[in-house]
Amino acid sequence: MLSKVILVSLLACAAQAVLNEPCDPNTAGACGDVLNSICDPTSLTCVCDDRYLATSTGGCDGVIGRSCSIDFGATCNKVPYALCLGPTCECTNEYVTSDSKTACLTTVYNTHCLEDAQCAGLGESICVNERCVCKDGFVSNGKAECLPVATDLNVACTTDAQCLAYDPHAECIFTILGNRCRCRGGWVHNLFNNACIDSGHKVGDSCGVQEQCTNFNENAKCAQGQCVCNDGYVGSLDGVNCILQSAFGASCQQSPQCSSATSNSACIDGVCQCEAGFTYDGTACVAAKQFIMHNKRN
Template sequence: MDTGSCKLGTKLIVIMGLILRYAAGEDDYQRVVKTCNYDSDCVANAYCKEQSYCQCKKDFIIYAADANSFSCLEVIGGKCKVHNNCYLASGMPAYCDKSECTCPNSHHPNQNGTDCIKTVYLDGPCQTDQECVTENSRCGDVCRCRVNYIQSRKEDGCLKAADKIGDPCSENEQCTMFLGKTTCSVEGHCSCLPGYHHIPPNSKCFPDIGLGGMCEDNAECAVPSAVCSAGICSCGSGLIPDDDNTMCTGDNGKRTAEHGLIVVLLSLALPRLFEYLKSST
């Protein structure tokens, strides 16, 4: 192999090594391969770290033109004058737009601005979570909402599913995902559907079952002091239904005693009332 080929091979190895190190996400991607004692020993936009080696300043990235020529260029979001001031680790072109390094169309910067990645919306094919730009979405062959989130009706956002009655909402599906017989009220909170009720702290809506109705749980009985006994909503111990069968009232013995007392009082008062009326005519 001739000398020229060896030099070219060495340059390619160095450049590819930097790119691969970049892709691996190592912390020293800003390190410039040059020893130093002072900042003045380094290229523009770099400083001498620990009087040992040059390192690009924050928001700058190392660019290797060849094995012996390095420079520090702006990352996405950094200031620029021309396109060549901007550089990406992947080699994808970046653009200087209004004096700021910017990704090409249909791409957005990664978390540290060192590269541009494809922009993918909900239901679009993807390879990594970072490609999914909709808040609270992730990649699973396509971009979709994360666990405990639902896709909005307009399919342009991920909405938090409600965990309990009263949680905020904007669409019914946020409530029904975990809470069942619920709806998103006009006030923007999850509430029970008509014909159902909620007993705190339970995060569940129970059907409104009146006295005499079939039930499976005490919470289903919508009448105060009623219990589910033998599969039927009935008044609790010592209580009886009122005349309309819509309320539970005091026990029957107490009512009988009260009724007897009223009869006695009337029997004593009525004769005197009749005498008074007779004498006054």
């Protein structure tokens, strides 16, 4: 006589569902032993669910990738947008195969998705909260591709988005080296070329690199942390320009041109002249009283 343990084991095996074997459609999970199968209410047998096909090992597998050479595509028709291409069922060009191989899914950035495979056509993209989004370290080009985020302000790029994701003041511009990330107008790169810093705007502004000063005037420079004019130049009245110094008696437009070259002088009627109360002694503008006393001694 069979032992109780062996008998229980045989009964358990007999109870397991098998494809094409009888089943009771009124019993929940009647064919649950075979993944992706159901109890067909017409044939009363276990069959693969829609979009799945029976395998040689008695299981159910997705249609995509299965042979279609015999039925001329009828097998593939179980899945919308699938065709018999060569020996197997495949999704048409504008669609991608789902992870389960049971569906052909569209690939559109930031639109509805069900699984990561649907976003594969975008490159480094995944399905998050039912939306195709770029993976960390990648950014959309606004069309249908995820591109790597820039790693510095000299890296090659194809779209502004790559540079903006690295620094909000950067953009992708054409250079002699090709398209490169650069700081946009009004911003310059720092000493390490890894961040955009605000450009100087006038003489006297603080600075850390020469470009902060030359960006607002080519005759300015960064000296001891401050924007100053090059030798022979002086800041304009509004400070936004470096203008040429003018010698005494030379033409001028603003008084700083004169006073920077000759003390106590100003631009009067378009010419550098001594200010009121001062007289030119041949080398400088001196107080009139001092000039008279000097002449008496001589």
